[in-house]
Amino acid sequence: MFSSLISPAIFLLINLLLFSTSPCLSSPTIPMNSYKYSNWEKFETFLDARRGSNVTQMSELKKYFHRFGYLIKPQENQNFSDVFDAKFEHAVIRYQARLGLPITGTLNNQTLVQIMSPRCGVRDRHHHHNPKPKSRFHATRKFAYFQDQPRWNRGVPMTLTYSFSPVDMITSLSMTNIRDAFKRAFGHWESVIPVTFIESDDYGFADIKIGFYNGDHGDGEAFDGVLGVLAHAFSPESGRFHLDAAETWAVDFESEKSKVAIDLESVATHEIGHLLGLAHSSVKESVMYPSLKPREKKVDLKLDDVRGIQALYGTNPNFTVGGFLESEIYSNDAGAFHLRTLILFSTFFALMIGVIL
Ligand SMILES: [Zn+2]
Ligand SMILES: [Zn+2]
Numbered sequence: 047m048f049s050s051l052i053s054p055a056i057f058l059l060i061n062l063l064l065f066s067t068s069p070c071l072s073s074p075t076i077p078m079n080s081y082k083y084s085n086w087e088k089f090e091t092f093l094d095a096r097r098g099s100n101v102t103q104m105s106e107l108k109k110y111f112h113r114f115g116y117l118i119k120p121q122e123n124q125n126f127s128d129v130f131d132a133k134f135e136h137a138v139i140r141y142q143a144r145l146g147l148p149i150t151g152t153l154n155n156q157t158l159v160q161i162m163s164p165r166c167g168v169r170d171r172h173h174h175h176n177p178k179p180k181s182r183f184h185a186t187r188k189f190a191y192f193q194d195q196p197r198w199n200r201g202v203p204m205t206l207t208y209s210f211s212p213v214d215m216i217t218s219l220s221m222t223n224i225r226d227a228f229k230r231a232f233g234h235w236e237s238v239i240p241v242t243f244i245e246s247d248d249y250g251f252a253d254i255k256i257g258f259y260n261g262d263h264g265d266g267e268a269f270d271g272v273l274g275v276l277a278h279a280f281s282p283e284s285g286r287f288h289l290d291a292a293e294t295w296a297v298d299f300e301s302e303k304s305k306v307a308i309d310l311e312s313v314a315t316h317e318i319g320h321l322l323g324l325a326h327s328s329v330k331e332s333v334m335y336p337s338l339k340p341r342e343k344k345v346d347l348k349l350d351d352v353r354g355i356q357a358l359y360g361t362n363p364n365f366t367v368g369g370f371l372e373s374e375i376y377s378n379d380a381g382a383f384h385l386r387t388l389i390l391f392s393t394f395f396a397l398m399i400g401v402i403l
Pocket of ligand 2: 263265267278288
């Protein structure tokens with residue numbers, strides 16, 4: 047992966063050079079709650095903050111952690127403070143573990159870059175991992191489901207219909223291009239599970255309803271303009287699939303030169319995973335990882351995605367595991383190990399202090 051080949055500092059520098067020239071992103075009026083690459087000047091003050099630090103506007107950063115399910119809101123009439131307290135340290139540790147980052151409990155460069163990355167609007171918390179810790183490939187599974195593991199319950203073989211909103215669409219891409227991108231995206235999942243997706247003209251009765259929306263669109267999950275949150279979709283059997291109309295959606299980076307272009311098929315493939323019942327994975331290479339960089343294309347399901355969805359729906363009779371390499375998905379196991387080690391050491395030192403006192 048690109049970011050793993052170069053140091054986070056160089057990666058950040060490249061991002062700054064890439065995005066600081068964009069007229070859409072250079073405005074100083076971008077609010078702090080829109081956590082985007084362009085906001086590094088504001089984020090710089092958080093660099094290497096750790097427990098005990100007191101940094102102006104840390105409370106704003108805490109809202110981001112609350113937004114994605116890592117931090118509980120303070121009691122009524124109280125706001126987040128600017129103090130990096132124990133609760134926030136715990137939230138940072140859980141964030142780093144869920145995103146497959148090195149577990150430090152500090153706001154290091156890599157963590158801040160991840161926070162600024164464009165991402166899916168679905169929360170990372172409120173779901174649980176598969177209870178079986180090991181697969182037959184002797185590696186830890188990273189995929190996750192939503193609370194209570196919802197899935198579509200239809201006959202087998204299952205057919206689900208999808209339809210595009212008659213009004214809430216974008217005009218920057220042709221309907222043919224949009225249709226083709228979604229057909230490919232559904233096809234990725236179709237090839238591994240016994241489920242068929244059919245486009246329908248009947249939006250009202252379709253199982254999956256797709257639309258592009260600006261800002262607040264009535265479901266309590268407002269979009270935030272260019273980059274930041276790109277899209278969100280709801281768990282089964284809701285079928286609601288919403289994309290941020292403000293993004294520069296692309297189906298071909300050769301014809302779309304924008305530095306903030308987002309690949310439609312990649313985002314569609316990710317969100318279909320949610321519509322079927324998968325939550326976010328901490329495997330960076332997987333389709334169900336929560337973030338996607340501008341001009342990045344990530345449409346091929348990884349073994350982690352496949353195992354997760356097949357555990358819910360079964361296996362497509364034509365599916366073969368041969369094309370998947372064991373090594374492709376397990377690069378994050380080290381992160382989980384570090385978290386376990388950190389917790390063990392914390393417990394050990396707490397016990398030792400208790401004994402000494
Ligand atoms: Zn997502
Ligand atoms: Zn929505």
